[in-house]
Amino acid sequence: xxxxxxxxRGGEAVVLSTSAFELAVTTQVGPRIVSFRSLVGKKAxxxxxxxxxxxxxxxxxxxxGGHRLWHSPEHIVRTYQPDDEPLAVKPxxxxxxxxxxxxxxxxxxxxxKIEVQGERTVKVTHALTNHGLWAIETAAWALTMFxxxxxxxLPLLPKGNHADGDLLxxxxxxxxxxxxxxxxxxxxxxxxxxxxxxxxxxxxxxxITDYPGWSAYWVDxxxxxxxxxxxxxxxxxxxxxxxxxxxDGKMIELExxxxxxxxxxxxxxxxxxxxxxxxxxxKPATDAAFATLAAEVGKWIKTLK
Numbered sequence: 001x002x003x004x005x006x007x008x009r010g011g012e013a014v015v016l017s018t019s020a021f022e023l024a025v026t027t028q029v030g031p032r033i034v035s036f037r038s039l040v041g042k043k044a045x046x047x048x049x050x051x052x053x054x055x056x057x058x059x060x061x062x063x064x065g066g067h068r069l070w071h072s073p074e075h076i077v078r079t080y081q082p083d084d085e086p087l088a089v090k091p092x093x094x095x096x097x098x099x100x101x102x103x104x105x106x107x108x109x110x111x112x113k114i115e116v117q118g119e120r121t122v123k124v125t126h127a128l129t130n131h132g133l134w135a136i137e138t139a140a141w142a143l144t145m146f147x148x149x150x151x152x153x154l155p156l157l158p159k160g161n162h163a164d165g166d167l168l169x170x171x172x173x174x175x176x177x178x179x180x181x182x183x184x185x186x187x188x189x190x191x192x193x194x195x196x197x198x199x200x201x202x203x204x205x206x207x208i209t210d211y212p213g214w215s216a217y218w219v220d221x222x223x224x225x226x227x228x229x230x231x232x233x234x235x236x237x238x239x240x241x242x243x244x245x246x247x248d249g250k251m252i253e254l255e256x257x258x259x260x261x262x263x264x265x266x267x268x269x270x271x272x273x274x275x276x277x278x279x280x281x282x283k284p285a286t287d288a289a290f291a292t293l294a295a296e297v298g299k300w301i302k303t304l305k
Contacts, residue, residue: 001016001017001018001094001095001116002015002016002017002018003015003016003091003096004017006024008024008026008028008034009029009053011026011027011028011029012026012027012028013025013026013027013034013035014027014089014091014096016095016096016114016116016122017039018039018116018118018119018120019039019040019119020038020039020040020119020120020277020279021036021037021038021039021040021120021122021277022035022036022037022039023035023036023037023114023122025096025098025112025114026087027086027087027089027098028086028087029062029064029083029084029085029086029087030064030068030083030087030098030100030112031068031069031083031087031098031099031100031110031111031112032064032066032067032068032083033048033066033067033112033114033124034048034050034064034065034066034067035048035050035066036048036066036067036224036275036277038222038277038279040277040279041221041279041280044219044220044221044222045220046147047146047147047150047217047219047220047222047224048065048066048067048144048145048146048147049065049066049145049146049147049148049250049251050064050065050066050147051063051064051065057082058080059076059077059080060080060081060082061080061081061082061083062082062083062084063145065145065251066144066145067124067142067143067144067145068083068142068143068145069110069112069126069128069140069141069142069143070141070143071106071108071110071128071138071139071140071141072138072139072140072141072237072238072257072260073138073139073237073238074141077105078105078106081103081105081106083100083110085100085101087099087100088100092113092115094115094116094117095113095114095115095116095122096113096114097111097112097113097114098111098112098113098114099111099112102129102131106132106136107130107131107132107133107136108128108129108130108131108132108136108138109128109129109131110126110127110128111126111127111128111129112124112125112126112127113125113127117274117304117305118303120276120277120278121274121275121276121300121303121304122274122275122276123272123273123274123275123304123305124142124272124273124274124275125270125271125272126140126142126258126270126271126272126273127140127268127269127270127271128140128263128268128269129263129266129267129268130263130264130265130266130267130268131265131266132265133265134265135262135263135264135265136262136263137260137261137262137263138260138261138263138269139236139237139257139258139259139260139261139269139271140257140258140269140270140271141255141256141257141258142228142255142256142257142271142273143253143254143255144226144253144254144255145251145252145253146217146219146224146251146252146253146254147219147251148197148198148249148250148251148252149197149198149219149220150197150217150218150219150220150252151194151195151196151197151217151218151219151283151284151285152194152195152197152215152216152217152218152245152247152252152254153192153193153194153195153215153216153217153218153284153290153293154192154193154194154195154206154208154211154215154243154245155191155192155211155212155214155215155290155294156171156190156191156192156193156211156212157170157171157210157211157212158191159190159191170210171208171209171210171211172208172209172239172240173206173207173208174206174207174208174209174238174239174240174241174244175205175206175207176205176206176207178202178203178204178205179204179205179206180204181206183199183200183201183204184196184199185197185199185200185204185247185249186204186206187285189287189290190287191287191290191291191294192284192290193206194284194285194290195245195247195252196285197247197249197251197252198249199249200247200248200249201249202248202249203246203247203248204246204247204248205244205245205246205247206244206245207238207239207241207243207244207245208241208242208243208244209236209239209240209241209242210230210242211230211242211243213227213228213229213230213301214226214227214297214301215243215245215254215256216284216293216297217252217254218281218283218284221279221280221281222277222278222279223277223278223279223281223284223293224275224276224277225275225276225277225278225297225300226254226256226273226274226275226276227273227274227275227276227297227301227304228242228243228256228271228272228273228274230242231258231259234259234260235259235260236257236259236260237257237260238257241257242256242257243255243256243257244257256271256273257271258270258271274301274304276297276300278293278296278297278300281293281296
């Protein structure tokens with residue numbers, strides 16, 4: 001694994017790379033991971049969405065693109081606190097740890113630790129710490145924005161058999177007020193829900209309460225997988241969602257959440273994701289292609305620490 005530096009909007013960013021991928025994380029704002037590139041086979045460029053330097057603020061907040069940490073449930077003021085100040089940066093042997101100044105209006109401090117684990121795997125640990133004067137209820141919310149032109153995958157839990165006594169439900173699908181499952185952006189299969197990003201003509205969002213813990217985005221021959229195990233019997237926000245996805249046709253987000261917790265002053269919640277990059281797999285829009293992807297991801301998950 002190699003450390004280097006690059007420029008991001010006039011400020012410094014740390015670059016971590018292996019023979020399989022390269023990512024860049026900001027140090028002057030954020031913390032944000034603003035770039036992720038595959039270095040194997042056909043080079044797809046940055047598969048993360050990146051907004052232009054002159055983007056307008058959204059509810060006072062620069063979206064910027066890439067990967068970010070928020071606190072859930074979403075609130076138009078609390079969630080969209082700006083992250084425009086320089087970070088505390090701690091280099092690690094296999095990565096980097098970054099922490100922002102405490103948000104003045106919320107008393108919450110966000111921190112992210114990025115650790116490279118092998119040639120094609122990254123562990124991203126997110127932390128929220130309550131530096132306020134009273135307890136708060138929240139969850140760590142890890143959101144990754146990908147550029148358009150690809151296909152998202154939300155795996156479903158293995159099927160059971162009614163005749164064998166499988167009588168109770170195992171998960172819930174959670175729509176938002178603007179979700180329309182009749183639209184062609186959603187492709188319902190036996191073992192997964194496909195997301196054809198280019199067919200979204202307006203904002204669409206969907207959550208799920210329990211699933212195998214991984215999701216994927218395929219674009220230009222590169223498949224990005226993120227994995228965060230669902231905590232059994234934990235309470236999650238947004239009607240129990242452990243995973244959420246959002247698309248408007250211009251991009252797609254794959255989002256994982258920690259359980260909902262009450263943080264007393266000084267307490268923290270952490271939430272870890274594992275990222276993997278796979279090259280050369282077919283677009284997982286068919287049952288056969290999805291099965292191949294699922295088999296590869298299953299082997300990869302067994303290697304995680």
